[in-house]
Amino acid sequence: MNTPHAIGLDIGGTHITAAVIDITEMKVIDYSLQKESFDSNLPVDQVMTIWEKAISAAIENSKIESMAGLAVCMPGPFDYQEGVCWIKGQSKYEHFYGLNVRNLLLDSLSLSADFPVLFENDAVCFGKGEVFKQKENLSKKVIAITLGTGLGACFIDKGVSVTTGDLVPLDGEIYNLPYKEGIAEDYVSVRGLLSHYHALSGTTLNNGLELYNLAIKGDQLAISVFEKMGTDLAAIVIPWIQNFSADHIIIGGKIANAGALFLPSFTKSVKEAGIEVQVSVSNDNEAAALLGAVSLLCTSHSK
Template sequence: MEKRFAIGMDVGGSHITAAIIDVNEMKIVEGSVSKLSFDSNLPVQIVMDYWEKGIRSLCEKINLENLSGIAMAIPGPFDYEKGTFWIKDQNKYENFYGLNIKDLLRERFNFDNNFPIVSDNDANSFGKGEVYKNTKNLTKRVMAVTLGTGLGGCFIENGKIVQNRKDVPENGEIWNLPYKNGIAEDAVSLRGLLDNYKKFTGKQLNEGLDLYHLANSGDEKANEAFSKFGEDLAEVVLPCLKNFNADMFVIGGKLANAGDLFLNSFKEKIKNAGVEIEVAISTDNETSALLGVATLLS
């Protein structure tokens, strides 16, 4: 069988992580992962210079005739079918509003209109990547979340995303689920975590890393803030886990790195609700997203 490769990209507001994906085996080619940091609010042409640099550096490592496409994990709002940015007032890609990334890439690389350029949101991509990392997970019902500046979620059955079905929230999204006096993302996100600390101490921290260091140094209120975060996460996802009859729950995103500070309270809440489920923390969020979005080309 002829080898087929794709370029997978995890698109962030301050960086792009990219790698070559072996589409035949659905694996990341060893040594191909690269990361470029930049300010995505720079003019479009300058930002695209960074994108082009990252893509060309990978193209040099493979035979372009075997390139099956480009697959991008991109945060919303974004039209994933057409490839249009609708991100606004989020301090990232401000100058890309209304622009079509497929057109921009074809212009840069002279790709014809039949060359596959596909995309999906970062939460879906992460979830699928975590499933495909271990073939045993392909038969499971998996709910995955990404915890960071926002709250992402997805539901996967037999390796495929479930979005429009009665046992999952509308479009498979959880960030906007009603929770207490607002929505889930108000509590289960970085701002929710920092708000917990402010409620306990009256002090406003601006960086999650500061709270993480405080908690690890033994600060009681900082640890309470993380415990409350774990409880809120459990309350948000419990109805979803029950409705979907999930076998596995996977946590990713930047806040997953602090999992040891909120997992105990999360698991306790889940256990008290009578739900038995495998809980996993991702060890590599970005490469999971790369692998997951590349499944669109398989």
């Protein structure tokens, strides 16, 4: 690749993280990492202004002028090939449904129509990035799970994302698997945690951080909600751990920071199912997702 740097974006329901990545070394350029929190249900033009601000600041702080492309981690449903958003009814990006995000980015950044902009599922980016960070995973079957405003997953066999076949759920997604009275994401997500806490306590919280703070201060209902989420997550993924013959489960996303609260119940359920699998929590979600995103440009260039 002639230009050894690219822009990586990790876009979630409440945040954007942008950075310039050295493609040769697969590392984040010093001082280029930029984060912005925002409400993704704002009008499209306001969201794009926030994105443009983060991307421009990342480029400016990197002191690097030439970029090989832009690689974006984006939650689904999303047409990753065409760059079209199909998110609906998930309390995020309500105004983006049916819009071409590639064109929105090109326009807001005043880039030419042929500038490479590639998209991938946020969980796949996270999983691929973790494989880059831990090279021993290149020989393993890895399930990467992201816990945040949504429930993401990817299945990676020897470094390659698997989205079809009998060994994985449709498109490698678990958020929409039928579970209890709805789908998996209704129970394992920030929305699920807050809904469960409200059902138990009658109290409406604004976000997951409030719930986490209650739990670490000893609120037994808050603690029980996280524990139940761990049990629910195990029930959802155990059939697929077995089906895929996974060696390693890596958990990331904002809720992963509360691992001490839900991992014990998760691992207990997995062991009770007679499964031996390595379980770990990512210590650097953002860098993993950004590296995984930019690896798309390397793959694209090599084709």
